[in-house]
Amino acid sequence: MANISQKKFPLNSDDYKLYEEVGQGVSATVYRALCIPFNEVVSIKILDLEKYDNDLDVIRREVQTMSLLGHPNLLKAHCSFTSGKRLWIVMPYMAGGSCLHIMKSDHPDGFEQPVIATLLHGVLKALVHLHSNGFIHRDVKAGNILLDANGEVKLADFGVSASLFDTGERRHKRNTFVGTPCWMAPEVMQQLHGYDFKADIWSFGITALELAHGHAPFSNYPPMKVLLMTLQNAPPGLDYERDKKFSKSFKEIVAACLVKDPKKRPTAEKLLKHRFFKHARSADYVVRTILDGLPPLGDRFRILKEKEANLLGQNKAMIGDKEQLSQQEYMRGISAWNFDLDDLKKQAALLQDDDNIISTENVDWNEKKNGGSGKLAVQEEKQLVERFNNSESAKAAPSKESLDDPPASFPSQSFQAFECGLHIHCVLAFF
Template structure:
């Protein structure tokens, strides 16, 4: 896989053969594909530029950042190019899909602690690298944690336009947000003094809860309710009674991340030294556990699409307009199709 980065990927859609869909969002569809000249399987995100408000130059700059980034735990882009009214972004194919997709298919109640520790340690390595380079990820969540068949973990969608890769959970920038802000730090919501890399640490803590329970805290509530609950309530966490299956060190690690004052949250580098991560195993442990026996990514995506369609048919009278109905699908099923890839 790493050797593929040194190869020159072609910049024409004619040089790629698209196979099945493995994800979709508001304005993008993701395909498993073959790069014909190199005979390499890749993932291609096809962005419909007519559905996207962002300027093409801005998106190109952000994709270029993805191409330049170099760390084993951050998903890079091989190349990007335009084809008619679309932008194609060619990336490595992570055949296990996302942690969100795996949970929706096989672990709706969440993952076991050793798996979580192993996943989160790899994500934290990615954040240490990004923060050391002066970057804020801004979209840490289970849907952006991708796994390959060998168990290798990569954090995806760094630095890329919200319009391009966001599924509607939130469309993020430094100044505005739309949608369900379940992973968003309080200081990002308030927009008073700006925010820094500590916002990623809050999102990392929320992601830990998402992996533990199968969904993010407050995910069933509408956006304004989530905003108010995040700002007014005590931070969410692992309950000492309800979450007895989890260790004290896991509960303490999550609590350290979910402190409302960003100055009191640890840096990614300091957090990586937390004793919770002593539970983590080598990434091939993930291949033997959560990836063992699961259907191919395209099949899992198709099954959840069918589940969404059934929900729409059964509940169209209750919720009325399609937009409201789709928001209920996201809330009730936590269906984040692009999160599959």
């Protein structure tokens, strides 16, 4: 294994043979591919650098994180390079695809508890490693939990991950507005006091519900409504009638994560010791339970892509140019290897909300939150909408934790493959 990790993958596109697509987004496509010199199957994420004109720092951050934070439960980049006006990121091939992809294909109502415990156990170990190295993932969800052919769990997509270090010293809070609404912690939405590692714990709790039910809470609502419901409603959780098949320990861990006050949420390290993970099984169990019998990833991707294209066509026929799409319907990347806030904003602009939540000028929110009755004032609502639509704070000029000034413990040579692409005169957005 040590020899594999030390392989020097080629930095020339001629050394790779591309096969079928296994993932797709607004500005990038993921392919199954062959590394010809090593005769090894890999996955390659190819970004079209001409499609976006902002956010070079996002790409550089992902390449940094994937290259430097080696852990068995984190997806590591073998290398990255430019070919023409495209960026290639070479990664291990995850033949199982994402957990979201598997649920869409074969488990629409979610997984059984031992599978959930096994998947979440791997995710937590990845989060412990990230957090201990000063990183927040900021986009934990089933679509970013990947499985290889052996059933091993890998947490992927560092496109929105953030360092909590400034030239070697820990920063206490982040203030950028990124993530995916259904999984986004309240403090990330509010932008009042910043946020820290505990934002990942909230997303982890939402992901637990997603794996249990086959979808995230509020997933049928437009993005802006999701933001408002998350702030106004009581935290989601397991239903004692509907979810009788799940143990008390699972309900405990979900409830512990989904507390609106981030200070009251446990750390990833503490969660790892919870009794719920006594239900976790081996990677071989994951293979036998959810991977055996599945069609190849490329075939699954093609089938689901066709289904969603048909659904989109039906919506257009019924509604016209303004597609009234649910969160699930407009999610990019059928295998969900990535999801970008730019994509979210573009799709949100197409949404037509029957309740007119965003445009109503005299809204009186009377839903209870945290045991009391709370109102969302019109001004507060407009501020929330403005933060969402103008979330360029997530795309601001690189702060001190940018790759131009990485933490002293990070080796700079890992970026040499990427530096060759910096001459391109556009700023990039990772899809």
